Amino acid sequence: ICRSSALCSLFQSYSSYPSLSPDDDVFKHLALTYSTNHAKMSRGVACRSAGPGFQKGITNGAAWYPLTGGMQDYNYIWHGCMEITLELSCCKYPPASELPKYWEDNKLALIKFMGEVHRGVRGFVVDENGRPVEKASMKIKKRDIGFQTTKYGEFWRILLPGIYSLEVYADGFVPREVEFAVVEEHPTLLNVTLRPAKVPFSNVQKVDGPFYRPSTGYQPSYRPQHYNVHPQQEAGFLSSISSGFSNFMSNILG
Numbered sequence: 001i002c003r004s005s006a007l008c009s010l011f012q013s014y015s016s017y018p019s020l021s022p023d024d025d026v027f028k029h030l031a032l033t034y035s036t037n038h039a040k041m042s043r044g045v046a047c048r049s050a051g052p053g054f055q056k057g058i059t060n061g062a063a064w065y066p067l068t069g070g071m072q073d074y075n076y077i078w079h080g081c082m083e084i085t086l087e088l089s090c091c092k093y094p095p096a097s098e099l100p101k102y103w104e105d106n107k108l109a110l111i112k113f114m115g116e117v118h119r120g121v122r123g124f125v126v127d128e129n130g131r132p133v134e135k136a137s138m139k140i141k142k143r144d145i146g147f148q149t150t151k152y153g154e155f156w157r158i159l160l161p162g163i164y165s166l167e168v169y170a171d172g173f174v175p176r177e178v179e180f181a182v183v184e185e186h187p188t189l190l191n192v193t194l195r196p197a198k199v200p201f202s203n204v205q206k207v208d209g210p211f212y213r214p215s216t217g218y219q220p221s222y223r224p225q226h227y228n229v230h231p232q233q234e235a236g237f238l239s240s241i242s243s244g245f246s247n248f249m250s251n252i253l254g
Contacts, residue, residue, distance in 0.1 A: 019062035022143040023082065026158055030116055031058040031084050037112040039105035047090035061085060080147030082158060120159035120182055123190040125149050125168060133170050133194055141165035141177070156187075168192050 021027060035041040035057035046053040052064065061067065075081035088102060125133045132153025139146045140157060141164065149155045159182045168176045173194035180190050 017063060018060040020060070021076065022145055025160055026082065027084065028058070029160060030082065030113065030158075032056060033116055034084070034086065034109045034113045037109040041109070076145065080145055080157070116158065117156075118187050120157050121164070121166070121180060121188045121190050122154070122156035123192065124153045125155065125170070125192045125194060126153055127173070127194055127196070133173070136168055136170035136173075136194070138169075139167045141167055166190065166192070168194065170194055172196055 038057070041057040044054045044057045052059075061072075072083045072085070075083060088106060094102065125136045125138075127133055132149070132151070134149060134151045134153060136149040136153070136155075137146055138148065138155055138157075140159070147155065147157065161182050161184050163179065163181050166178045166180060168178070174197045176192060176194060178190065178192055180188055182188050
């Protein structure tokens with residue numbers, strides 16, 4: 001209950017609404033995999049009579065309540081990690097005597113959820129000599145969330161069945177785009193071989209010799225729909241931070 005008109009105005013203006021990511025279909029599938037294999041989560045029963053009920057036991061987090069600065073968004077946008085939040089009890093601190101029941105309710109759901117790692121595409125990025133290409137930047141076309149290969153050149157990406165295109169970029173190599181299919185039964189194995197770019201392109205930057213170098217560093221291009229920056233401020237955001245930091249250091253050091 002709002003007891004202050006100022007607080008009421010604040011909460012009413014800060015309403016919740018869905019924020020859909022480029023992988024919304026995958027997130028929904030992962031959430032449903034857990035809820036439908038849980039003993040009762042898929043019923044969508046609210047903890048309180050006046051509380052919200054969720055269809056099949058899942059919801060878009062931002063539609064439930066807004067949250068900024070969460071690790072889920074950071075890991076997803078900057079590292080391509082896909083995370084979901086599991087709320088398993090209406091009681092924050094259930095009695096120890098009830099823990100075996102919670103385990104039985106969640107055991108199958110946990111196993112099924114972990115099994116989803118074997119869905120989508122996986123493989124290696126190597127050079128012409130078969131050596132792994134570390135930190136190759138990758139992206140599924142039309143899904144603007146980047147991810148990178150490990151030091152072994154390995155990559156993986158959870159995707160639902162369909163036809164996709166994989167874009168691959170790495171320092172000193174010609175970029176590649178590879179089309180592949182994902183099926184329901186097993187993950188698609190996709191190995192990508194990159195060829196060195198010995199002839200510099202006119203529209204890229206040359207660094208340490210006549211090899212291809214992307215003109216900009218690796219950055220994710222996805223921005224959540226609810227994250228809006230004023231057009232006049234967007235271009236100068238980083239420069240404003242840099243200027244503020246410089247002023248701060250000047251005040252300290254004189």
